[in-house]
Structure formats: structure tokens, C-alpha cells
Amino acid sequence: MNFKNLFSKKEDKKLLAIERRESYYIDSKNVTNLSTMSGENFEVFLRDLFIYDGLKAELTPKYKDDGIDIIVTRGKLHTAIQAKRMDIYKNYNLVDKEVVNSLVGGARRRGIERTCIITTSIFTEAAQDIAAQEGMELIDGRQLYYLIAKIRPELLAEAYFEKLGYIKCPECGTGILKKREGRQKIPFIGCTNFPKCRHSMKITEFETRYIKQ
Numbered sequence: 326m327n328f329k330n331l332f333s334k335k336e337d338k339k340l341l342a343i344e345r346r347e348s349y350y351i352d353s354k355n356v357t358n359l360s361t362m363s364g365e366n367f368e369v370f371l372r373d374l375f376i377y378d379g380l381k382a383e384l385t386p387k388y389k390d391d392g393i394d395i396i397v398t399r400g401k402l403h404t405a406i407q408a409k410r411m412d413i414y415k416n417y418n419l420v421d422k423e424v425v426n427s428l429v430g431g432a433r434r435r436g437i438e439r440t441c442i443i444t445t446s447i448f449t450e451a452a453q454d455i456a457a458q459e460g461m462e463l464i465d466g467r468q469l470y471y472l473i474a475k476i477r478p479e480l481l482a483e484a485y486f487e488k489l490g491y492i493k494c495p496e497c498g499t500g501i502l503k504k505r506e507g508r509q510k511i512p513f514i515g516c517t518n519f520p521k522c523r524h525s526m527k528i529t530e531f532e533t534r535y536i537k538q
């Protein structure tokens with residue numbers, strides 16, 4: 326896989342100083358929920374991923390977006406990005422050629438040189454054919470994870486760890502929340518870093534916050 330055209334060099338560091346201070350939407354929870362998050366949150370997630378990678382990235386206004394969700398800038402080069410969050414097994418949705426055509430048209434109207442579609446799903450053959458003709462970069466669900474692994478590998482590790490059922494202590498960030506017993510054998514949730522970390526909560530609170538959703 327080759328993302329070098331879009332994502333390799335870290336330029337415009339000064340330009341990004343302000344944006345870098347924003348709170349990022351990319352955390353391990355969102356990595357786990359990529360296929361179920363809203364389309365809008367998916368766009369924010371990708372924008373923040375690009376910014377973290379040292380690129381300038383902006384969301385387009387919702388109204389009349391020309392089929393473009395994010396504009397990524399590296400030096401003088403602009404890339405129009407269409408973000409397609411889809412759950413393949415919900416609607417059997419693949420990204421088809423209409424999306425490719427719409428992005429090609431939109432980028433042309435705005436004079437943007439490069440185009441790219443990023444999805445959690447995959448692309449139809451027709452979509453891939455037209456994209457190849459147009460020099461458009463397509464990033465499917467697998468490649469998206471590859472991209473995350475390249476830019477924020479620790480997020481994937483964290484997401485996988487959480488999938489195993491471990492919940493990180495919100496206070497110290499390194500311990501794991503675990504059932505403990507207090508005086509009179511009353512159980513509560515504490516941190517594995519106890520006594521260094523004294524974070525604790527009631528079991529009911531733990532269940533509402535982390536188990537029941």
C-alpha cells in the first residue's frame with residue numbers, strides 16, 4: 326500500500342500549531358466504533374488524523390459541499406476527500422461509481438488537483454475502474470486501519486486491548502479497573518495500581534458507565 330502522495334511528509338508545522346491545540350477526536354474508543362459512528366463524526370475523526378499527521382485539514386461546510394468532506398493541504402497541494410462511513414452488513418453498502426463521479430466533478434469545479442475517497446467499507450469494481458482512470462486514491466476499510474496504524478499505532482493497540490475487555494483507569498491512565506474488596510468485604514471497583522493510584526468507584530457506577538450502553 327502506498328499513501329506517500331498524500332500522507333508522508335510533515336510540513337507546515339507552524340501553520341498547524343493552532344489546530345494542534347484542538348482536542349482530537351481520535352481516541353481508541355472511536356477506532357473500535359469506526360463502522361458504527363455517525364458519518365459526521367467519521368469526518369471529524371479523519372480530519373483529526375490528518376492534522377495529527379502534520380497536514381492541514383479542514384472540513385467543508387455541510388451545505389453545497391460538492392461531494393467533498395475534507396480538504397487536506399500539504400504545501401501547495403490540495404486533496405479533496407470524500408469520507409464514506411458504511412457498515413457493509415447493515416445495508417450491504419459498497420462505495421460505487423456515483424460517489425467517485427461526484428467527487429471528480431466537485432474537485433474539478435473547485436480546481437482541486439487531487440482526490441481521495443476513504444471508507445470503512447470497500448469499493449465496487451466499477452468505482453475502482455473510474456478512480457484509476459481519474460488518478461483518484463481509494464482507501465478501503467483495511468487500508469484505513471493501515472493508515473491509523475501508521476499515524477497512531479498506539480491507538481490500535483489500545484483499541485484491541487479494550488476489545489479484550491480491559492478498561493483503563495481514567496485517573497492514572499496505566500492501571501486497569503478491577504473489582505476489589507474493601508472493609509467488611511464490600512466490593513468496589515479500584516485500580517490495579519493501588520496504592521499508588523487511589524481511583525475508585527461503586528460497582529453500579531462502573532456498570533452504568535462502562536458495561537451497559
Ligand SMILES: [Zn+2]
Nearest residue numbers: 494497516522
Ligand atoms: Zn489508576
